[in-house]
Amino acid sequence: MLTALNFATSLLKEKNIPNPRSTSELFLSSILNLKRVDLYLNKEKILSDKEREKLDSFLEQRISGAPIQYITKSTGFYGLEFKTDPRAMIPRPETETLVSEVIKHFKKIKRESDALKIADIGTGSGVIAITLAFELKKSLVYATDISKDALDLASENAKINEVEKRIEYFLGNIFGPFDNRNLGNSFDCIVSNPPYVRDSDFENLDKEIKDFEPEAAFLCGDDGINFHKKIAEDGIKYLKEGGLLALEVALDDDEKLVEFLSSVLSYHNLRVVKDLAGIRRVVLGVKF
Template identity: 35%
Template sequence: MKDIREILTLSEDYLAKHKIESPKVNAEWIISDSLNIKRLDLYLQHDRPLSESELSSIREKLQRCARHEPVQYICGSTNFYGLEISVGPGVLIPRPETECLVDLATKHIKEGQKLLDLCTGSGCIPIAIQEQKKQSLSIVACDIEEKALNYAQENITQNKTQNIELLQCDLFAKIANDIKFDLITSNPPYVSESERPEMGKDVLKHEPPSALFADHDGMAIIERIAQEAPQYMEPKAYILIEIGASQGSRCLELFEASNYRNVEVVKDYSSRDRILKAQRPV
Protein backbone atom coordinates (compact mmCIF):
# COMPACT_ATOMS: atom_id res chain seq x y z
CA MET A 1 0.00 0.00 0.00
CA LYS A 2 1.49 3.34 -1.08
CA ASP A 3 1.97 6.14 1.43
CA ILE A 4 1.67 9.92 1.00
CA ARG A 5 5.39 10.45 0.44
CA GLU A 6 5.52 7.96 -2.44
CA ILE A 7 2.36 9.34 -4.07
CA LEU A 8 3.73 12.88 -3.81
CA THR A 9 6.86 11.88 -5.71
CA LEU A 10 4.94 9.91 -8.33
CA SER A 11 2.42 12.73 -8.82
CA GLU A 12 5.09 15.40 -9.21
CA ASP A 13 6.92 13.25 -11.78
CA TYR A 14 3.66 12.62 -13.69
CA LEU A 15 2.82 16.33 -13.93
CA ALA A 16 6.40 17.24 -14.86
CA LYS A 17 6.30 14.67 -17.67
CA HIS A 18 3.18 16.41 -19.01
CA LYS A 19 4.99 19.78 -18.84
CA ILE A 20 2.72 21.25 -16.17
CA GLU A 21 4.16 24.34 -14.49
CA SER A 22 4.99 24.06 -10.78
CA PRO A 23 4.41 20.28 -10.71
CA LYS A 24 5.31 19.91 -7.02
CA VAL A 25 2.91 22.62 -5.85
CA ASN A 26 0.10 21.29 -8.05
CA ALA A 27 0.70 17.75 -6.82
CA GLU A 28 0.56 18.94 -3.19
CA TRP A 29 -2.64 20.86 -3.89
CA ILE A 30 -4.38 17.92 -5.56
CA ILE A 31 -3.36 15.36 -2.94
CA SER A 32 -4.23 17.55 0.05
CA ASP A 33 -7.61 18.35 -1.53
CA SER A 34 -8.31 14.66 -2.18
CA LEU A 35 -7.42 13.77 1.42
CA ASN A 36 -9.12 16.88 2.86
CA ILE A 37 -6.00 17.90 4.79
CA LYS A 38 -3.69 20.92 4.71
CA ARG A 39 -0.63 20.87 2.46
CA LEU A 40 1.65 20.98 5.51
CA ASP A 41 -0.01 17.81 6.82
CA LEU A 42 1.21 15.94 3.74
CA TYR A 43 4.68 16.08 5.26
CA LEU A 44 3.60 15.62 8.86
CA GLN A 45 1.71 12.48 7.79
CA HIS A 46 4.15 11.40 5.06
CA ASP A 47 4.06 7.71 6.03
CA ARG A 48 0.26 7.47 6.10
CA PRO A 49 -0.97 4.70 3.75
CA LEU A 50 -3.63 5.66 1.21
CA SER A 51 -6.79 3.69 0.47
CA GLU A 52 -7.80 2.72 -3.05
CA SER A 53 -10.64 5.26 -3.05
CA GLU A 54 -8.19 8.03 -2.08
CA LEU A 55 -5.77 6.94 -4.81
CA SER A 56 -8.60 6.89 -7.34
CA SER A 57 -9.57 10.48 -6.47
CA ILE A 58 -5.95 11.62 -6.79
CA ARG A 59 -5.52 9.87 -10.16
CA GLU A 60 -8.65 11.49 -11.61
CA LYS A 61 -7.55 14.98 -10.56
CA LEU A 62 -4.00 14.45 -11.79
CA GLN A 63 -5.32 13.43 -15.21
CA ARG A 64 -7.40 16.60 -15.39
CA CYS A 65 -4.39 18.68 -14.40
CA ALA A 66 -2.27 16.96 -17.06
CA ARG A 67 -4.84 18.16 -19.62
CA HIS A 68 -4.07 21.73 -18.47
CA GLU A 69 -7.23 22.26 -16.44
CA PRO A 70 -6.37 24.79 -13.71
CA VAL A 71 -5.82 23.11 -10.35
CA GLN A 72 -8.03 25.79 -8.76
CA TYR A 73 -10.95 24.62 -10.93
CA ILE A 74 -10.17 20.98 -10.13
CA CYS A 75 -10.21 21.63 -6.39
CA GLY A 76 -13.03 24.18 -6.62
CA SER A 77 -11.38 27.03 -4.77
CA THR A 78 -8.29 29.15 -4.22
CA ASN A 79 -6.88 31.31 -1.44
CA PHE A 80 -7.08 35.08 -1.79
CA TYR A 81 -6.09 37.49 0.94
CA GLY A 82 -6.47 34.70 3.52
CA LEU A 83 -9.99 33.85 2.33
CA GLU A 84 -11.25 30.75 0.55
CA ILE A 85 -12.72 31.80 -2.79
CA SER A 86 -14.76 29.31 -4.83
CA VAL A 87 -13.93 29.23 -8.54
CA GLY A 88 -14.78 27.12 -11.55
CA PRO A 89 -15.48 27.33 -15.28
CA GLY A 90 -16.82 30.75 -16.21
CA VAL A 91 -14.98 32.84 -13.62
CA LEU A 92 -11.47 34.27 -13.54
CA ILE A 93 -9.12 32.73 -10.98
CA PRO A 94 -7.88 35.39 -8.52
CA ARG A 95 -4.16 36.07 -8.84
CA PRO A 96 -1.77 36.92 -5.98
CA GLU A 97 -0.85 40.25 -7.59
CA THR A 98 -4.46 41.41 -7.24
CA GLU A 99 -3.93 41.41 -3.47
CA CYS A 100 -1.94 44.63 -4.07
CA LEU A 101 -5.20 46.29 -5.12
CA VAL A 102 -6.85 45.21 -1.86
CA ASP A 103 -3.89 46.57 0.13
CA LEU A 104 -4.25 49.95 -1.57
CA ALA A 105 -8.03 50.00 -1.31
CA THR A 106 -8.00 49.53 2.45
CA LYS A 107 -5.86 52.68 2.72
CA HIS A 108 -8.22 54.77 0.58
CA ILE A 109 -11.57 53.97 2.14
CA LYS A 110 -12.85 54.44 5.66
CA GLU A 111 -15.32 52.33 7.60
CA GLY A 112 -18.91 53.19 6.70
CA GLN A 113 -18.10 54.55 3.22
CA LYS A 114 -19.32 53.41 -0.22
CA LEU A 115 -17.34 51.16 -2.59
CA LEU A 116 -18.03 50.17 -6.19
CA ASP A 117 -16.20 47.18 -7.68
CA LEU A 118 -16.40 46.79 -11.47
CA CYS A 119 -15.76 43.49 -13.30
CA THR A 120 -16.02 41.78 -9.92
CA GLY A 121 -15.77 38.18 -11.16
CA SER A 122 -15.59 35.87 -8.13
CA GLY A 123 -16.15 38.86 -5.84
CA CYS A 124 -12.75 38.34 -4.22
CA ILE A 125 -11.82 42.05 -4.19
CA PRO A 126 -14.91 43.50 -2.43
CA ILE A 127 -15.14 40.49 -0.10
CA ALA A 128 -11.50 40.94 1.01
CA ILE A 129 -11.89 44.72 1.43
CA GLN A 130 -15.11 44.28 3.42
CA GLU A 131 -13.36 41.76 5.68
CA GLN A 132 -10.63 44.31 6.40
CA LYS A 133 -13.20 47.04 7.12
CA LYS A 134 -15.18 44.99 9.65
CA GLN A 135 -18.15 44.52 7.29
CA SER A 136 -18.91 48.25 7.61
CA LEU A 137 -18.82 49.35 3.96
CA SER A 138 -21.76 49.75 1.61
CA ILE A 139 -20.63 47.90 -1.52
CA VAL A 140 -21.97 47.45 -5.04
CA ALA A 141 -20.20 44.86 -7.21
CA CYS A 142 -20.91 44.48 -10.95
CA ASP A 143 -20.10 41.98 -13.66
CA ILE A 144 -21.50 41.37 -17.12
CA GLU A 145 -21.31 37.56 -16.79
CA GLU A 146 -24.03 35.65 -14.92
CA LYS A 147 -21.74 32.67 -14.21
CA ALA A 148 -19.21 34.92 -12.50
CA LEU A 149 -21.90 36.50 -10.33
CA ASN A 150 -23.11 33.06 -9.27
CA TYR A 151 -19.64 32.39 -7.88
CA ALA A 152 -19.56 35.86 -6.30
CA GLN A 153 -22.82 35.12 -4.48
CA GLU A 154 -21.47 31.76 -3.32
CA ASN A 155 -18.33 33.44 -2.00
CA ILE A 156 -20.29 36.17 -0.22
CA THR A 157 -22.35 33.47 1.50
CA GLN A 158 -19.50 31.15 2.48
CA ASN A 159 -17.35 34.00 3.80
CA LYS A 160 -20.34 35.51 5.68
CA THR A 161 -19.76 38.85 3.98
CA GLN A 162 -22.31 41.59 4.57
CA ASN A 163 -23.61 44.60 2.63
CA ILE A 164 -22.57 43.65 -0.92
CA GLU A 165 -25.14 44.17 -3.65
CA LEU A 166 -24.45 42.27 -6.88
CA LEU A 167 -25.53 43.69 -10.25
CA GLN A 168 -25.32 42.02 -13.65
CA CYS A 169 -24.42 44.83 -16.01
CA ASP A 170 -21.79 46.27 -18.31
CA LEU A 171 -19.68 48.55 -16.09
CA PHE A 172 -21.90 51.43 -14.85
CA ALA A 173 -25.02 50.50 -16.86
CA LYS A 174 -27.25 49.78 -13.83
CA ILE A 175 -25.72 52.24 -11.37
CA ALA A 176 -28.14 55.05 -10.45
CA ASN A 177 -26.82 58.48 -11.47
CA ASP A 178 -27.45 59.96 -8.03
CA ILE A 179 -25.21 57.46 -6.18
CA LYS A 180 -21.64 58.61 -5.47
CA PHE A 181 -18.90 56.29 -4.25
CA ASP A 182 -15.90 57.02 -2.05
CA LEU A 183 -13.77 54.46 -3.91
CA ILE A 184 -14.02 52.56 -7.19
CA THR A 185 -11.97 49.40 -7.72
CA SER A 186 -11.66 47.17 -10.77
CA ASN A 187 -9.67 44.28 -12.17
CA PRO A 188 -10.97 44.61 -15.75
CA PRO A 189 -10.02 42.64 -18.86
CA TYR A 190 -6.71 44.18 -19.97
CA VAL A 191 -4.84 41.51 -21.94
CA SER A 192 -4.17 42.31 -25.59
CA GLU A 193 -4.61 39.75 -28.37
CA SER A 194 -0.89 40.09 -29.14
CA GLU A 195 -0.13 38.57 -25.73
CA ARG A 196 -2.12 35.39 -26.42
CA PRO A 197 0.92 33.33 -27.58
CA GLU A 198 2.68 34.03 -24.26
CA MET A 199 -0.17 32.71 -22.11
CA GLY A 200 -0.41 29.25 -20.57
CA LYS A 201 -2.62 26.53 -21.98
CA ASP A 202 -4.51 26.28 -18.69
CA VAL A 203 -5.58 29.93 -18.99
CA LEU A 204 -6.40 29.89 -22.70
CA LYS A 205 -8.31 26.60 -22.66
CA HIS A 206 -10.33 27.13 -19.50
CA GLU A 207 -10.61 30.69 -18.15
CA PRO A 208 -13.26 32.98 -19.68
CA PRO A 209 -11.87 35.15 -22.52
CA SER A 210 -14.32 37.93 -21.63
CA ALA A 211 -12.52 38.34 -18.29
CA LEU A 212 -9.07 38.43 -19.90
CA PHE A 213 -8.98 40.13 -23.29
CA ALA A 214 -9.84 43.67 -24.34
CA ASP A 215 -9.65 45.49 -27.66
CA HIS A 216 -7.40 48.45 -28.41
CA ASP A 217 -4.26 46.64 -27.24
CA GLY A 218 -5.94 45.68 -23.97
CA MET A 219 -6.97 49.25 -23.13
CA ALA A 220 -10.63 49.37 -24.29
CA ILE A 221 -12.32 48.68 -20.93
CA ILE A 222 -9.86 50.84 -18.99
CA GLU A 223 -10.59 53.72 -21.38
CA ARG A 224 -14.33 53.36 -20.83
CA ILE A 225 -13.88 53.33 -17.06
CA ALA A 226 -11.72 56.47 -17.21
CA GLN A 227 -14.40 58.26 -19.22
CA GLU A 228 -17.48 57.13 -17.28
CA ALA A 229 -16.28 56.93 -13.66
CA PRO A 230 -16.18 60.60 -12.55
CA GLN A 231 -19.96 61.06 -12.41
CA TYR A 232 -20.15 58.20 -9.88
CA MET A 233 -17.35 59.49 -7.62
CA GLU A 234 -17.45 61.70 -4.55
CA PRO A 235 -15.31 64.86 -4.98
CA LYS A 236 -12.32 63.38 -3.12
CA ALA A 237 -12.84 59.79 -4.27
CA TYR A 238 -10.09 57.62 -5.75
CA ILE A 239 -10.20 54.93 -8.41
CA LEU A 240 -7.90 51.88 -8.37
CA ILE A 241 -7.58 49.72 -11.50
CA GLU A 242 -5.42 46.66 -12.04
CA ILE A 243 -3.46 47.02 -15.29
CA GLY A 244 -1.00 45.05 -17.38
CA ALA A 245 2.72 45.36 -16.69
CA SER A 246 3.28 47.14 -20.02
CA GLN A 247 0.34 49.56 -19.71
CA GLY A 248 1.63 51.93 -17.04
CA SER A 249 2.68 54.84 -19.25
CA ARG A 250 -0.47 54.63 -21.40
CA CYS A 251 -2.70 54.60 -18.32
CA LEU A 252 -0.87 57.60 -16.86
CA GLU A 253 -1.38 59.53 -20.09
CA LEU A 254 -5.03 58.49 -20.33
CA PHE A 255 -6.01 59.53 -16.81
CA GLU A 256 -3.96 62.73 -16.85
CA ALA A 257 -5.54 63.70 -20.18
CA SER A 258 -8.95 63.03 -18.57
CA ASN A 259 -8.05 65.57 -15.83
CA TYR A 260 -7.83 63.11 -12.96
CA ARG A 261 -5.73 64.31 -10.04
CA ASN A 262 -2.81 62.61 -8.26
CA VAL A 263 -2.42 60.03 -11.01
CA GLU A 264 0.09 57.33 -10.16
CA VAL A 265 1.05 53.82 -11.24
CA VAL A 266 1.78 51.54 -8.28
CA LYS A 267 4.05 48.52 -8.68
CA ASP A 268 3.23 45.04 -7.42
CA TYR A 269 5.41 42.87 -5.18
CA SER A 270 7.46 41.84 -8.22
CA SER A 271 8.19 45.51 -9.03
CA ARG A 272 5.96 45.49 -12.11
CA ASP A 273 3.46 48.21 -12.96
CA ARG A 274 0.17 46.85 -11.61
CA ILE A 275 -2.31 49.42 -10.21
CA LEU A 276 -3.46 52.71 -11.72
CA LYS A 277 -4.40 55.07 -8.87
CA ALA A 278 -6.15 58.38 -9.55
CA GLN A 279 -8.36 60.91 -7.80
CA ARG A 280 -11.57 62.26 -9.29
CA PRO A 281 -11.23 65.22 -11.64
CA VAL A 282 -12.22 68.56 -10.10
Protein backbone atom coordinates in the same frame (compact mmCIF):
# COMPACT_ATOMS: atom_id res chain seq x y z
CA MET B 1 0.43 8.83 1.72
CA LEU B 2 4.12 9.21 0.91
CA THR B 3 3.83 6.53 -1.75
CA ALA B 4 0.95 8.37 -3.42
CA LEU B 5 2.81 11.67 -3.17
CA ASN B 6 5.92 10.23 -4.78
CA PHE B 7 3.86 8.56 -7.51
CA ALA B 8 2.06 11.79 -8.37
CA THR B 9 5.30 13.78 -8.37
CA SER B 10 7.02 11.30 -10.68
CA LEU B 11 4.10 11.23 -13.12
CA LEU B 12 3.85 15.02 -13.35
CA LYS B 13 7.61 15.32 -13.74
CA GLU B 14 7.56 12.72 -16.52
CA LYS B 15 4.86 14.77 -18.32
CA ASN B 16 6.92 17.98 -17.93
CA ILE B 17 4.35 19.65 -15.70
CA PRO B 18 5.85 22.59 -13.77
CA ASN B 19 6.37 22.28 -10.00
CA PRO B 20 5.44 18.58 -9.80
CA ARG B 21 6.12 18.18 -6.07
CA SER B 22 4.23 21.24 -4.84
CA THR B 23 1.36 20.46 -7.23
CA SER B 24 1.12 16.92 -5.89
CA GLU B 25 1.12 18.28 -2.33
CA LEU B 26 -1.68 20.70 -3.20
CA PHE B 27 -3.74 17.91 -4.73
CA LEU B 28 -3.39 15.61 -1.74
CA SER B 29 -4.04 18.49 0.67
CA SER B 30 -7.28 19.24 -1.16
CA ILE B 31 -8.39 15.62 -1.35
CA LEU B 32 -7.62 14.85 2.30
CA ASN B 33 -8.51 18.29 3.68
CA LEU B 34 -5.09 18.60 5.30
CA LYS B 35 -2.51 21.37 5.40
CA ARG B 36 0.52 20.63 3.26
CA VAL B 37 2.78 20.28 6.29
CA ASP B 38 0.39 17.72 7.77
CA LEU B 39 0.84 15.43 4.79
CA TYR B 40 4.27 14.49 6.12
CA LEU B 41 2.91 13.96 9.60
CA ASN B 42 0.51 11.40 8.08
CA LYS B 43 2.94 9.86 5.61
CA GLU B 44 2.00 6.29 6.57
CA LYS B 45 -1.67 6.84 5.72
CA ILE B 46 -3.04 4.66 2.92
CA LEU B 47 -5.43 6.35 0.53
CA SER B 48 -8.90 4.89 0.18
CA ASP B 49 -10.10 3.78 -3.25
CA LYS B 50 -12.21 6.93 -3.52
CA GLU B 51 -9.28 9.15 -2.57
CA ARG B 52 -7.01 7.38 -5.06
CA GLU B 53 -9.59 7.79 -7.82
CA LYS B 54 -9.82 11.50 -7.06
CA LEU B 55 -6.04 11.86 -7.17
CA ASP B 56 -5.94 10.07 -10.53
CA SER B 57 -8.62 12.45 -11.82
CA PHE B 58 -6.68 15.49 -10.59
CA LEU B 59 -3.50 14.26 -12.25
CA GLU B 60 -5.28 13.55 -15.53
CA GLN B 61 -6.80 17.02 -15.57
CA ARG B 62 -3.47 18.68 -14.79
CA ILE B 63 -1.68 16.75 -17.52
CA SER B 64 -4.37 17.92 -19.96
CA GLY B 65 -3.48 21.51 -19.06
CA ALA B 66 -6.24 22.44 -16.61
CA PRO B 67 -5.21 25.04 -14.02
CA ILE B 68 -4.59 23.78 -10.51
CA GLN B 69 -7.18 26.15 -9.04
CA TYR B 70 -9.93 24.82 -11.31
CA ILE B 71 -9.00 21.26 -10.39
CA THR B 72 -9.01 21.77 -6.63
CA LYS B 73 -11.84 24.34 -6.95
CA SER B 74 -10.24 26.70 -4.47
CA THR B 75 -7.54 29.33 -4.07
CA GLY B 76 -6.28 31.72 -1.48
CA PHE B 77 -6.40 35.51 -1.86
CA TYR B 78 -5.38 38.11 0.71
CA GLY B 79 -5.62 35.53 3.47
CA LEU B 80 -9.12 34.40 2.52
CA GLU B 81 -10.30 31.25 0.74
CA PHE B 82 -12.30 31.39 -2.49
CA LYS B 83 -14.12 28.89 -4.63
CA THR B 84 -12.75 28.82 -8.18
CA ASP B 85 -14.19 27.29 -11.33
CA PRO B 86 -14.49 28.20 -15.05
CA ARG B 87 -17.37 30.62 -14.38
CA ALA B 88 -14.73 33.29 -13.74
CA MET B 89 -11.02 33.95 -14.08
CA ILE B 90 -8.67 32.64 -11.44
CA PRO B 91 -7.61 35.40 -9.01
CA ARG B 92 -3.98 36.47 -9.47
CA PRO B 93 -1.52 37.48 -6.72
CA GLU B 94 -0.89 40.84 -8.41
CA THR B 95 -4.50 41.83 -7.78
CA GLU B 96 -3.72 41.74 -4.06
CA THR B 97 -1.69 44.91 -4.69
CA LEU B 98 -4.80 46.62 -6.05
CA VAL B 99 -6.85 45.63 -3.01
CA SER B 100 -4.05 46.56 -0.62
CA GLU B 101 -3.73 50.06 -2.08
CA VAL B 102 -7.45 50.74 -1.68
CA ILE B 103 -7.31 49.65 1.96
CA LYS B 104 -4.17 51.73 2.58
CA HIS B 105 -5.82 54.80 1.04
CA PHE B 106 -8.75 54.74 3.44
CA LYS B 107 -6.52 53.99 6.41
CA LYS B 108 -4.28 56.91 5.48
CA ILE B 109 -7.20 59.34 5.46
CA LYS B 110 -8.58 57.65 8.58
CA ARG B 111 -11.81 56.48 6.98
CA GLU B 112 -11.36 52.71 7.21
CA SER B 113 -14.11 52.54 9.84
CA ASP B 114 -16.59 54.66 7.86
CA ALA B 115 -19.63 53.30 6.03
CA LEU B 116 -17.85 53.52 2.68
CA LYS B 117 -19.67 52.90 -0.58
CA ILE B 118 -17.50 51.05 -3.10
CA ALA B 119 -18.13 49.94 -6.68
CA ASP B 120 -16.26 46.89 -8.00
CA ILE B 121 -16.62 46.87 -11.79
CA GLY B 122 -16.24 43.45 -13.43
CA THR B 123 -16.18 41.55 -10.16
CA GLY B 124 -15.60 38.07 -11.62
CA SER B 125 -15.18 35.58 -8.76
CA GLY B 126 -15.69 38.44 -6.32
CA VAL B 127 -12.29 38.52 -4.66
CA ILE B 128 -11.91 42.32 -4.78
CA ALA B 129 -15.40 43.11 -3.51
CA ILE B 130 -15.29 40.41 -0.84
CA THR B 131 -11.82 41.25 0.45
CA LEU B 132 -12.67 44.95 0.68
CA ALA B 133 -15.92 44.16 2.48
CA PHE B 134 -14.00 41.89 4.84
CA GLU B 135 -11.22 44.39 5.58
CA LEU B 136 -13.30 47.60 5.60
CA LYS B 137 -15.84 46.40 8.11
CA LYS B 138 -18.62 48.94 7.54
CA SER B 139 -18.34 49.25 3.78
CA LEU B 140 -21.10 48.48 1.31
CA VAL B 141 -19.88 47.14 -2.03
CA TYR B 142 -21.78 47.26 -5.32
CA ALA B 143 -20.34 44.63 -7.68
CA THR B 144 -21.13 44.40 -11.38
CA ASP B 145 -20.38 41.86 -14.09
CA ILE B 146 -21.71 40.97 -17.54
CA SER B 147 -21.70 37.28 -16.64
CA LYS B 148 -24.50 35.84 -14.52
CA ASP B 149 -22.36 32.76 -13.94
CA ALA B 150 -19.57 34.92 -12.52
CA LEU B 151 -22.02 36.76 -10.27
CA ASP B 152 -23.37 33.44 -8.99
CA LEU B 153 -19.81 32.36 -8.13
CA ALA B 154 -19.08 35.70 -6.47
CA SER B 155 -22.25 35.38 -4.39
CA GLU B 156 -21.19 31.91 -3.26
CA ASN B 157 -17.79 33.27 -2.27
CA ALA B 158 -19.36 36.11 -0.30
CA LYS B 159 -21.28 33.56 1.75
CA ILE B 160 -18.15 31.48 2.32
CA ASN B 161 -16.41 34.57 3.72
CA GLU B 162 -19.52 35.80 5.58
CA VAL B 163 -19.81 39.23 3.96
CA GLU B 164 -22.87 38.58 1.80
CA LYS B 165 -24.99 41.13 3.69
CA ARG B 166 -22.70 43.98 2.61
CA ILE B 167 -22.33 43.21 -1.09
CA GLU B 168 -24.96 43.78 -3.76
CA TYR B 169 -24.55 42.20 -7.18
CA PHE B 170 -25.68 43.73 -10.47
CA LEU B 171 -25.79 42.04 -13.87
CA GLY B 172 -24.68 44.30 -16.72
CA ASN B 173 -21.81 46.05 -18.47
CA ILE B 174 -19.61 48.43 -16.46
CA PHE B 175 -21.96 51.06 -14.91
CA GLY B 176 -25.03 50.07 -16.94
CA PRO B 177 -26.75 48.41 -13.96
CA PHE B 178 -26.49 51.68 -12.01
CA ASP B 179 -28.64 53.63 -14.47
CA ASN B 180 -31.79 55.06 -12.88
CA ARG B 181 -30.71 54.02 -9.38
CA ASN B 182 -29.89 57.50 -8.08
CA LEU B 183 -26.22 56.60 -7.51
CA GLY B 184 -24.62 59.73 -8.98
CA ASN B 185 -21.77 61.20 -6.89
CA SER B 186 -22.30 58.52 -4.26
CA PHE B 187 -19.22 56.25 -4.32
CA ASP B 188 -16.16 56.71 -2.15
CA CYS B 189 -14.21 54.36 -4.40
CA ILE B 190 -14.45 52.73 -7.81
CA VAL B 191 -12.13 49.77 -8.19
CA SER B 192 -11.63 47.40 -11.10
CA ASN B 193 -9.36 44.76 -12.57
CA PRO B 194 -10.82 45.01 -16.09
CA PRO B 195 -9.87 42.94 -19.15
CA TYR B 196 -6.49 44.12 -20.46
CA VAL B 197 -5.12 41.37 -22.73
CA ARG B 198 -5.08 42.54 -26.34
CA ASP B 199 -6.73 40.22 -28.86
CA SER B 200 -3.44 40.13 -30.79
CA ASP B 201 -1.71 38.62 -27.74
CA PHE B 202 -4.19 35.78 -27.34
CA GLU B 203 -2.10 33.10 -29.06
CA ASN B 204 0.88 33.95 -26.86
CA LEU B 205 -1.01 33.19 -23.65
CA ASP B 206 -0.35 30.06 -21.63
CA LYS B 207 -2.53 27.08 -22.53
CA GLU B 208 -4.03 27.19 -19.03
CA ILE B 209 -5.47 30.63 -19.74
CA LYS B 210 -6.55 30.48 -23.36
CA ASP B 211 -7.99 26.96 -23.22
CA PHE B 212 -9.72 27.09 -19.84
CA GLU B 213 -10.48 30.61 -18.56
CA PRO B 214 -13.39 32.71 -19.89
CA GLU B 215 -12.14 34.94 -22.72
CA ALA B 216 -14.59 37.75 -21.97
CA ALA B 217 -12.89 38.18 -18.62
CA PHE B 218 -9.46 39.05 -20.04
CA LEU B 219 -9.64 40.05 -23.75
CA CYS B 220 -10.02 43.78 -24.43
CA GLY B 221 -9.74 44.28 -28.20
CA ASP B 222 -6.80 46.19 -29.66
CA ASP B 223 -6.38 48.79 -26.92
CA GLY B 224 -5.01 47.53 -23.58
CA ILE B 225 -6.72 50.36 -21.68
CA ASN B 226 -10.01 50.33 -23.58
CA PHE B 227 -12.06 49.28 -20.54
CA HIS B 228 -10.01 51.43 -18.19
CA LYS B 229 -10.87 54.56 -20.17
CA LYS B 230 -14.57 53.72 -20.14
CA ILE B 231 -14.59 53.01 -16.40
CA ALA B 232 -12.69 56.21 -15.62
CA GLU B 233 -14.79 58.35 -17.94
CA ASP B 234 -18.17 57.07 -16.77
CA GLY B 235 -16.94 56.83 -13.20
CA ILE B 236 -16.64 60.60 -12.92
CA LYS B 237 -20.39 60.95 -12.44
CA TYR B 238 -20.57 58.15 -9.87
CA LEU B 239 -17.60 59.10 -7.67
CA LYS B 240 -17.96 61.59 -4.87
CA GLU B 241 -15.66 64.60 -4.91
CA GLY B 242 -12.42 63.27 -3.47
CA GLY B 243 -13.43 59.71 -4.37
CA LEU B 244 -10.76 57.16 -5.27
CA LEU B 245 -10.36 55.46 -8.67
CA ALA B 246 -8.18 52.31 -8.52
CA LEU B 247 -7.42 50.24 -11.63
CA GLU B 248 -5.17 47.28 -12.39
CA VAL B 249 -3.24 47.58 -15.67
CA ALA B 250 -1.09 45.44 -17.93
CA LEU B 251 2.67 45.72 -18.27
CA ASP B 252 3.68 49.08 -19.81
CA ASP B 253 0.12 50.45 -20.03
CA ASP B 254 0.35 52.57 -16.90
CA GLU B 255 1.85 55.66 -18.56
CA LYS B 256 -0.85 55.83 -21.23
CA LEU B 257 -3.57 55.51 -18.61
CA VAL B 258 -2.04 58.17 -16.36
CA GLU B 259 -1.84 60.55 -19.33
CA PHE B 260 -5.49 59.91 -20.16
CA LEU B 261 -6.65 60.39 -16.57
CA SER B 262 -4.73 63.61 -16.08
CA SER B 263 -5.13 65.35 -19.44
CA VAL B 264 -8.54 64.17 -20.58
CA LEU B 265 -10.46 63.61 -17.35
CA SER B 266 -8.57 65.75 -14.82
CA TYR B 267 -8.20 63.17 -12.05
CA HIS B 268 -5.51 64.31 -9.63
CA ASN B 269 -3.09 62.84 -7.06
CA LEU B 270 -2.27 60.24 -9.70
CA ARG B 271 0.21 57.54 -8.79
CA VAL B 272 1.35 54.14 -9.97
CA VAL B 273 2.18 51.24 -7.66
CA LYS B 274 4.33 48.22 -8.47
CA ASP B 275 3.24 44.69 -7.66
CA LEU B 276 5.48 42.21 -5.84
CA ALA B 277 7.16 41.30 -9.13
CA GLY B 278 8.19 44.93 -9.64
CA ILE B 279 5.70 45.56 -12.45
CA ARG B 280 3.86 48.90 -12.50
CA ARG B 281 0.47 47.31 -11.94
CA VAL B 282 -1.95 49.67 -10.19
CA VAL B 283 -3.00 53.19 -11.18
CA LEU B 284 -4.78 55.36 -8.61
CA GLY B 285 -6.32 58.78 -8.87
CA VAL B 286 -8.74 61.06 -7.03
CA LYS B 287 -11.71 62.91 -8.49
CA PHE B 288 -11.58 66.71 -8.22
